[in-house]
Amino acid sequence: MTEPFRSGIHVDAPPERVFAYFTDPRAMVEWMGERARLEPRPGGVFSVRVRGVDVRGEYLEVDPPRRLLFSWGHEGSAELPPGASTVEVRLTPSGGGTAVVIEHRDLAPARVPGHARGWRMFLGRLAEAAASGRPVTVPPEPCSGDTA
Numbered sequence: 001m002t003e004p005f006r007s008g009i010h011v012d013a014p015p016e017r018v019f020a021y022f023t024d025p026r027a028m029v030e031w032m033g034e035r036a037r038l039e040p041r042p043g044g045v046f047s048v049r050v051r052g053v054d055v056r057g058e059y060l061e062v063d064p065p066r067r068l069l070f071s072w073g074h075e076g077s078a079e080l081p082p083g084a085s086t087v088e089v090r091l092t093p094s095g096g097g098t099a100v101v102i103e104h105r106d107l108a109p110a111r112v113p114g115h116a117r118g119w120r121m122f123l124g125r126l127a128e129a130a131a132s133g134r135p136v137t138v139p140p141e142p143c144s145g146d147t148a
Contacts, residue, residue, distance in 0.1 A: 034050070086106055
C-alpha cells in the first residue's frame with residue numbers, strides 16, 4: 001500500500017453540523033451520493049451509493065463532533081472490496097467554522113489518483129452544502145469505481 005491520501009478544507013459551519021454530513025443519511029446524500037444507509041456507531045453500517053458505485057464499510061470509531069473512522073470499499077470489487085481501506089475524518093473548530101481533514105488509508109497505488117480527485121470534488125460539495133444548508137446536486141454520470 002501507499003502513503004495515505006490526505007486532503008482538507010475549511011467549512012463555514014460548526015463542527016456539529018459538519019459531523020452530521022458524515023452520519024445522517026439525508027445529509028450525506030446532500031453532498032455525496034444517491035442514497036445512504038448509515039449507522040454511526042462502532043460496528044455500524046456505512047453504505048453510500050456514489051455516482052453509480054456502491055461503497056460499503058462500517059464505522060470503526062465515532063467521536064462526535066471531532067472524529068470519525070470508517071472502512072471503505074466497493075461492492076463487487078476484487079481490487080477494493082468492502083472494508084478494504086479506511087477513512088479518517090477530523091473536524092476542528094477554526095475561524096468561526098470547521099477545518100475538515102480527510103485521510104484515506106490502505107489504498108492500492110493505482111486507486112489513489114481517482115480517490116484523490118473524488119475526495120477533492122466531494123469536499124468542495126460538503127463545504128457548500130454544510131455552509132448553505134442546501135443540497136448540492138451530484139452529477140449523474142457513473143464513475144469507474146475509482147473516483148469516489
